[in-house]
Amino acid sequence: MQTDRDFTAALVRRAEQAGYRALVVTVDAPVNGLRNREQRAGTALRAGMEAVNLQGMRTPPPPSPETLLFGTPLLAAAPTWTDLAWLRGLTRLPILLKGITEPADAARTIEAGMDGIIVSNHGGRTLDGVRATVELLPEIVETADGAVPVLMDGGIRRGNDILRAIALGATAVLVGRPYVHALAAAGAPGVAHVLRLLRAELELAMTLTGCATIADIDRAVLVRGA
Ligand SMILES: Cc1cc2nc3c(=O)[nH]c(=O)nc-3n(C[C@H](O)[C@H](O)[C@H](O)COP(=O)(O)O)c2cc1C
Numbered sequence: 001m002q003t004d005r006d007f008t009a010a011l012v013r014r015a016e017q018a019g020y021r022a023l024v025v026t027v028d029a030p031v032n033g034l035r036n037r038e039q040r041a042g043t044a045l046r047a048g049m050e051a052v053n054l055q056g057m058r059t060p061p062p063p064s065p066e067t068l069l070f071g072t073p074l075l076a077a078a079p080t081w082t083d084l085a086w087l088r089g090l091t092r093l094p095i096l097l098k099g100i101t102e103p104a105d106a107a108r109t110i111e112a113g114m115d116g117i118i119v120s121n122h123g124g125r126t127l128d129g130v131r132a133t134v135e136l137l138p139e140i141v142e143t144a145d146g147a148v149p150v151l152m153d154g155g156i157r158r159g160n161d162i163l164r165a166i167a168l169g170a171t172a173v174l175v176g177r178p179y180v181h182a183l184a185a186a187g188a189p190g191v192a193h194v195l196r197l198l199r200a201e202l203e204l205a206m207t208l209t210g211c212a213t214i215a216d217i218d219r220a221v222l223v224r225g226a
Pocket of ligand 1: 120121122123124155175176177178180
């Protein structure tokens, strides 16, 4: 959800026309968290690199040196439930909200007509102190009560982690840094390798806990040592 809502609407149309089958809207990071190491490293896109799908977007003017965050156009444009309702009315594509960390917001996501929940704390990169997603997952699964798929991300590093998340009710998991690191280390084949490793480890963990199919994975695997 970009601050330029006309641009957001155009992006949705482009996604539809390109054959995308769902939209994921990040709701937990209207602004970046405080990342001191990133600041110290002076992280910036290299010359020649840009967000190609955001070309031509109007961006709010940078805040004046006296302003911090409150009162800036960036914060004024942070998406609210009203904006999400607007987006819901704009497209028939399934919409998943990414960054849900509380049962109340999970309930509201379903009420708002969304099609899925992604339990995520942005990989712990946004608000210090948010509980781990694996801890948040069970109560959100309970709230969703099968109405929509509940996915999760954060800290998925081995097949066992996937097995545990599914045992706690996740429909699926997402990975962030493993594939980013693989991309940096070995390009596209590295990403394929990471996905293959995760799948092989999941199959091994399923075999060792006696699960022939994903549907066989339940909380009992947790006491079998997974
Ligand atoms: C370098 C980097 C950039 C990210 N950028 C975004 C982003 O633009 N939007 C978003 O929703 N999440 C972003 N994330 C968070 C990931 O989508 C994901 O929630 C998180 O990395 C999952 O945790 P994991 O890295 O432990 O698997 C980013 C993560 C990293 C590491």
